[in-house]
Amino acid sequence: MTIKVAITGARGRMGQLLAEDVRNSEGMDLVAGFDLVDVGSSLGENVVISHASDLAKVLDETKPDVLIEFTTASAAVENTKIAAEKGVNLVVGTTGFSKDQKAEMTKAIEGNVAAVISPNFSVGVNLFWSLVEAAGLALQDYDYDVEVIEAHHKGKMDAPSGTASKTVEVLAEAMNIEDVVHGREGQGLRGREIGVHAIRAGDIVGDHTVLFAGPGERLEIRHQAHSRRAFSSGAVKAAGWVVGASPGVYSMAQVLGQKGQI
Secondary structure (H helix, E strand, O other): OOEEEEEEOOOOHHHHHHHHHHHOOOOEEEEEEEEOOOOOOEEEOOEEEEEHHHHHHHHHHHOOOEEEEOOOHHHHHHHHHHHHHOOOEEEEOOOOOOHHHHHHHHHHHOOOOEEEEOOOOOHHHHHHHHHHHHHHHHHOOOOOEEEEEEEEOOOOOOOOOHHHHHHHHHHHHHHOOOEEEEOOOOOOOOOOEEEEEEEEOOOOOEEEEEEEEEOOEEEEEEEEEOOOHHHHHHHHHHHHHHOOOOOEEEOHHHHHOOOOOO
């Protein structure tokens, strides 16, 4: 069986890597790409960029099995609703969603198509979350402070990153901590809280560190992405997996068969 794939944000940095990975994947066929720029330009053999506003029309014409979505939060919500209505499975790597946007997407997906939604598709980051969860559970009854530090390139729009936000969710649940503080200034003592710090500089692909600091020692768990290829290859793996899944929303941990399904 050949899996037919469409990509939104096809002219972005991730979109171009995704298109290349799909073309190079055995058993996959790139049938459509969408963007707001370079409409009509080539995305590969017999595939041209379609305008994002033509998504519904082109999905009807090309009939992909899965749409890989890497755009912006507002665009991704609408793209997800259209794809779900057309019966096209989804892989969503867009970040920066509000709670209401997540709920809107879930409502469109459930009962209609299968979707893998994750703020990060790299194998290493999904293992990073599992390690962070294990450390948080082990240290929750001890006097350890916890900080999340992330760094990305200066062009990244959302802060903190989706990966950092997910890391905070994992830590909050594992350590039973409710308060989250984004950056610090002025005077005041640290409370029982998760500190979050975002760096935007140069061309950093993506660094995430969790710092656990206790009496006389500290423990750091870190993931560093050297290339966006780590994200694109994982998303393509998810695209192959989701086509055989029952309708519903899944995590990348489920794609990888990790216990805990973070």
